[in-house]
Amino acid sequence: MSLKPWREVARPHKDVLEGTFKQSEFAADISQVVSGVAPPEYQDAEKFFSRTFITEGMRLLLISVARRLAGQGGDPVIQLQTAFGGGKTHTLLAVMHLAQQEVGTDRMEGIPPILDEAGIQDMPGAKVAVLDGIRLSPSQSIDHDGVTIHTLWGELAWQLLGEAGYALVADSDADGTSPGKAILQKLIEKASPCVILMDELLAFVRQLEVGKAFKAGTFDSNISFIQALTEAMKLVPDAILLASLPESELEAGGSMGQRVLNALETYFARVESVWKPVASIEAFEIVRRRLFEHAGSPSEVDGICRQFSEFYREHGNKFPQDTQSNNYFERLCQSYPIHPEVFDRLYEDWSTLDKFQRTRGVLQYMAIVIHRLWKDGNSDILIMPGSLPLYDSNVRNKSIHYLPQGWEPVLEREVDGKRSEPDSIDGNDTRFGAVQAARRAMRTIFLGSAPTVSNQNAKGLRVDQILLGSVQPGQTIQLFEDVLRRLHDRLQYLYFDDNRFWLDTKPNLRREMESRKRQIDTQTKLIPFLKDRTGHLFGKRNTHCFAGIHIFTSSVDIPDDTGAGPRLVLLSPDPLYAFSKGDAKNACAAAEEILRKRGDQPRQKQNRLIFMVPDFDALSRLKDHAKTYLAWNEILSDIDEGKLNLDLFQINQAKKYRDNSDRSLNPMIRETYKWILCPLEEIVNGKPTLTWESISISTTSSNFSSNIESTLTEEEWLISQWSPIHLKGLLDQWYFKEDQQAINALKVWQDSCNYLYFPRLLNDGVFKDALKKGLESTAYFGFASGKEGDDYLDFCFGDGAGADITLDDHCVIISSDAAQVYQKHITASSDADTDGTGATDIDTDSGDGGQVDPKPTESKRTTSDGGRLDPDPSVQLKQFYGMVDLDPVKAKIDFATIVDEVIQQFTSKHDVNVSISIEVQAESPKGFDEGLQRTIKENCTILKFKNAEFEA
Structure with missing residues (x-):
């Protein structure tokens, strides 16, 4: 069956055919119908x-x-x-x-x-x-x-x-x-x-x-x-x-x-x-019925559309996947004599533009197109994207009516018309000119890319979509693929990336930038750059409350200590760690991994960590912004070094784009890292249950870290001022029991750093202030710098406003009830000593000028062979030495345990000097080969071993 042109099968309505229609008549006016003055098709x-x-x-x-x-x-x-x-x-x-x-x-x-x-x-x-x-x-x-x-x-x-x-x-x-x-x-x-x-x-x-x-x-x-x-x-x-x-x-x-x-x-x-x-499929029939008086006999339409469908199936690897189904054949029949791709682009892309009326806008546009094609004797089999007469001023004006400024010269130079480059390509190569390959391809690209080029994630049309809008049965597909390569090489406003073509109003120096942007490695360039830029947002260390801000840091490199403040951890800009209100599971899981472990070891000071996580929706934009900046910066570096030869306009444009990218980066980082993720625990059925609280912070604050601190304070996730009544409540809940009325103060402070169900205090100064304020009254607790036997040293209760509180292994906090009892006891003892009528358990007549020895005398205890069993309490022990053998297979785990359980006990004291030496011995009956010797020596040099030698 021969393929007749659409104009020999279908016939438009008279007003469309003659161009006498009024665009306003496509807009139904019910008042005109009521008054009897509407056009006949409405009246x-x-x-x-x-x-x-x-x-x-x-x-x-x-x-x-x-x-x-x-x-x-x-x-x-x-x-x-x-x-x-x-x-x-x-x-x-x-x-x-x-x-x-x-x-x-x-x-x-x-x-x-x-x-x-x-x-x-x-x-x-x-x-x-x-x-x-x-x-x-x-x-x-x-x-x-x-x-x-x-x-x-x-x-x-x-x-x-x-x-x-x-x-x-x-x-x-x-x-x-x-x-x-x-x-x-x-x-x-x-x-x-x-x-x-x-x-x-x-x-x-x-x-x-x-x-x-x-x-x-x-x-x-x-x-x-x-x-x-x-x-x-x-x-x-x-x-x-x-x-x-x-x-x-x-x-x-x-x-x-x-x-x-x-x-x-x-x-x-x-x-x-x-x-x-x-529905979209119904829109086909609405437009066809309004524009065409007769769309062709069913047998003719069926035959033509079937040949199109068979052509698409025969070359299935050249056309979109949806053309391979029988459903597409039905779409061809329903939309004839207009190709479904025209409707798809107008309804899916152009209807997203402001003021483009979905059905009415399509009617107006297609009426102008059909009139011009009819008048010019167009012989296409279907009205396709490649058929659009963009050389006509009316069609061109209607095409750019809804687009931003700047499309007129793009259409004239690079799409259609006597002065356009595609017309020149078709005119100078008879292979292309015979089927208007260059012009048909560029018309298709314009229809598919012009309305979405500024906001489409995957810009433009794939090659198979361009072929769908350009090629008719009987034509050579390879010819259109060749002309796309020619157009790509010669056009200034045509862009190509990832098998997609699109038009833009900007000259394609950006194509160079896009090419470089694709080559930016995430791990070696992008992440280090974002880490540096994010660090600058926080300013100098002494301007914020955190002991450390750890940006994209592995868990093993985040210290496990009480610190001078909490530690803020920013998760890596990875979609797997991103946060959204609808799905925060991945971000919480990534944060929990750092919260619970430091490398392979359990983390102790969990209540010193607060997290910031990237926003899922903003993360891809941040990466794109950062890559864009790096790409423009690289282009300008090449210009300075003479590797790129560009004119002054292009150089200034590159600088402008680089500066714009630079200015947008910090706001983009703030927009991305706007979520604070705070771990909390509640005791459920006697067991701590982890929950995550989240809040977004303002992205417009000039001081990023101060904004974070104020948000944490407002949410009471970080406490900088603590009332003694809250400290008393915590002590009563967790420490003071019937059989225990005193607790080491250092332990309480360290527990608040460890456990997520405790309040998160800014630092130990907040804890000490709460202690001091509580000691001004007898309503909360007492305090002592230590305890010997039944006696509290430097006992304070209700009179400790000026107390010098030092957190160490000896200082204790005493429940208010026990403190009252002890205060009565020492008052009674003092009164007895004064009037000479009472006696105390301490011998005041020691023969040394009335000085009282607060430490009771204790004889040395020995084993049966004369060895020491207990140290003499009268002797101050000033040195410690220990040695242990480690299993070489699990030495890493064992050493970490030793650090946590022994070494940190010393390093937590301010006046203790600790030194550690490691001795490694290895023996091999067969001897060590040269490769192993070389590797060991190089590694030992890097690790600064004092001695590292192999012996016979």
């Missing part, structure tokens, strides 16, 4: 339905309307809400023509099956009232046969019942107050069966300034009217209200419009049935 019900494709949503809505008017159920109120240009007004017109029945329902194409499905044999005609929010004005009255009407309810009553209806609401209309549900119910019952259509209602109500009275009433009275009307509608079984509301903030029109939309949605939602919007 005449028979013509209207002949050009209207009844979508699934419209079908369900018309069934509901028919049943409601026939008193057989149906929804009393239906809200039509969809995107700009989504067919709301067109749907209202369909309801109006069905309800009015100015022609018989048998002459309305598509309506008889709907009435059959609704189970209605003879649907009654209904009164129709139309309230058009754009036509009506809050400040101007309307005159009907000498009757002046001011309000929406006055206009509604007049349209439904004339003077009799208006009489019901005359008083309310005159003073601008809502008539109330009862009056509206009476009005609707008298007019039923009836249909009330409200189009662009928001456009009317948003003009009512809050607190100001208009002829049409106040804002509140109009909202009350809507509420009363929706409630009244459900009380009348054969009356229905349909109202169109915008979906987007852009259509709502500012803050007042959004406020009105919220109010209207609230009241309509009480009784509404929301209309189902147009």
Whole structure:
């Protein structure tokens, strides 16, 4: 079967064919229909339905309307809400023509099956009232046969019942107050069966300034009217209200419009049935029926589309995967004579642009395209992306109407037209010129990339998509692949990356940057750079409260100590560690790994760690920003070194892009590392259960670290001032029992550093301050620098404001009850010593000038062979020496245990000097080979061994 051009099979409507259409006529105006001045395709019900494709949503809505008017159920109120240009007004017109029945329902194409499905044999005609929010004005009255009407309810009553209806609401209309549900119910019952259509209602109500009275009433009275009307509608079984509301903030029109939309949605939602919007596949038929009088006989269309489908399957590796299914053949038939790729690009890409109306915008654009192609005798088999006549000024102007500034020269030079580079390529190579390969490829790339080039993650079109939009059956695919390489080499605004092509308004020096950006290694360049930049955000160390800020640091390199403050740990910028409100599991797991372990060993001071984790949504942008900066910086370095020869404009542009990237990096880091992740534990069933609390910090603060500190303080995740009552509560809960009324103060402080269910104190100074404040009163606890026997040394209780508190292994905190008992004891002893009537357990007559020895005398104990069993307490032991043999297989684990259990006991003291020596001996009966000897010697040199020798 020969493949006929589309113009020999299909025929456009007369207005499209002759170019006499008016773009505004694609926008249905219900007020024009009511007044009888609309174009015939909207005014005449028979013509209207002949050009209207009844979508699934419209079908369900018309069934509901028919049943409601026939008193057989149906929804009393239906809200039509969809995107700009989504067919709301067109749907209202369909309801109006069905309800009015100015022609018989048998002459309305598509309506008889709907009435059959609704189970209605003879649907009654209904009164129709139309309230058009754009036509009506809050400040101007309307005159009907000498009757002046001011309000929406006055206009509604007049349209439904004339003077009799208006009489019901005359008083309310005159003073601008809502008539109330009862009056509206009476009005609707008298007019039923009836249909009330409200189009662009928001456009009317948003003009009512809050607190100001208009002829049409106040804002509140109009909202009350809507509420009363929706409630009244459900009380009348054969009356229905349909109202169109915008979906987007852009259509709502500012803050007042959004406020009105919220109010209207609230009241309509009480009784509404929301209309189902147009599906993408239905949009094909809507456009085709409106633009084409005859789309071709089914047999011709089927034959042509089947050859396209077979061509795609025959070359399946050259075209997108979805073209290989029978479903794509059906799409070809449904959209003929327009290729589905045209619809896909317009509906998926162009409809995302501001003000591009989804269905109406496609209709307007394709009407101009079809008119120009028809006039120029286009002989393409289908109207494809590669068919777009972008050389025509009207088509070009419409194409760039919704795009940012700068596309006009790109189209002229690099897409289509007599002065374009693709035209030159086609003209100078007959292989390309015979099928307009360069121009068809560039038209396809423009349609697929122009509206999304600034915000699309995967920019542009893949090669297989370009071939789909350019190549027709019978043409050589290789020819189009060759021309893409030629275009890539010669065009200034065409970009290529990762098998994708796209156009941009910027000259492609950026292509050089993108190429370099792809070569930046994450581990060796990106991560170190981000680590350095993030470190600069925190400023100097003494400007924040943290003992250390560990940026992308492995757990083994994060100290396990109490420190002068908590340690802030920033997780690596890896998607596996990223945080989002919907999924924080991975980030918490990564933080818990560092929290619980230091390398392979358990971590003790868990309550000294606080984490910052990257935001999942911002992380990819941060990496892209950083790579972009590094790439531009590398380009400028090559320019300085003479490796790149660029003109002054390109050099300045590169500097501008580099500086812009530099300025955006710090805010981007703040935006990415905005989540604080704080570990907490609760005691559940006697066991600590780990939970993670998260909060995002402000990303605009100039001092990053101070902002973090203040947030931690506000959330009470970090305590810089601690009341003694809280310390007393902690002591009573965890330490003071019936058999234990004193606890080592150092242990309490260290426990607060260890356990996540303890408060996280800024440093030991906070702990000491709480102790001092508590010792000013007898209500909390007592304190002593040590204990010998039953005596407390330097005992303080209620008089310790000036106490010098040193945290060591001897100092103790004493419960308030025990402190009171002990204070009474020493008071009684003191009184007894003073009056000579009492005695104490201590011999005050020691023969050495009255000095009392606080240490009781104890004889040395020896073993049976005369060896020492216990040290003599009168001798100060000043040195320690220990030696242990380690299993070489698990020496790493054993040594870590020794460090934790022995060495740290010494290093935690300020006045203890510790030295450690390691002796390694190895023997081999067969001797050590030269390679092993060389390796060992080199490693020992690097590790600074004092002696490292092999012997015979």
